[in-house]
Amino acid sequence: MPKTLYKRQREVLEFIKQYIQANQSSPTLQQIADHFGLSSLATVHAHIKRLEKKGYLIKTKNQERGLVLTDPSVSLFFREISEIPLRGNCQPGGKIQTTSTSQTIPVPIEIIGNTAALALRCSSSIAAPVGAQKGDLLFFIETSDITDNAVCLAHYLDAPNKLFWGTIVQDSTSSSGLFALGVHKQQTIPLHELTITHRLALMQRAY
Known part of the structure; x- marks a missing residue:
């Protein structure tokens, strides 16, 4: 209301x-x-x-x-909205603290597209991608298309229900590339050990 x-x-x-x-x-x-x-x-x-x-x-x-x-009662000005589920908080070291709430965030479809998506909130400035701050919302869309330096969500091949976040990086010692956890990239995982599920599509500044 x-x-x-x-x-x-x-x-x-x-x-x-x-x-x-x-x-x-x-x-x-x-x-x-x-x-x-x-x-x-x-x-x-x-x-x-x-x-x-x-x-x-x-x-x-x-x-x-x-x-x-976003007011649907004003048809001349209304744009179709997608309700993106807020799934939890980004934590330091690539961890994600999931939440069981049913909260959703309204985002115009023309911005986020029709692809399945989820939202995470940055718990602190050290648990946020470059350019994001504490409290910002991060919107991730499902994708299997990955590029260097993309901020993504991933899970181990044998643990599909445990997501973590990080950045795709190239490394001369790994033919498949690496997944750097969190912001500081102190821990990396070979990409061939992971399944990439989502990439960052939109950031919304906290007020």
Whole structure:
């Protein structure tokens, strides 16, 4: 159920809806600031964060016009959403602490695709891929296609229910490549001993 919006939050959301209807794309943060006569983008950021936290929109990382509305009652502005299950937390050393909760994270299908996916949360800055921070959400999609330096999930051939996370790396001593656990790559496993199940497709910054 959508959470209550304060007056200015409703005004910002309505402006975004109207802008998308007229322009087929979302406004930039600067355009929102200009519309409301705000001198600081920090104020706009605060409104967007609250709207996202309350479930009315998603701000796509590294996109100037990356505001995506999630309210299905507004058909002109609604984009199909995929509910991605939150499976646990990334821990140091490539470990994953699984959770039994049924929490899901809404992500537009156009961003994550129709491929089966799961989400993990970074438990700390030392348990996060490069560029991620404590609390960030990591979205992984199922794949058997792997590339160097890709952040992936994997399991041993004889233990399919125990996933861990790490990075694909090449090594002159291994013809198949290596899987480096966690961030610091202090422990590696030959790829031929593993099954790669997912690769990192999207990061969502924590607020």
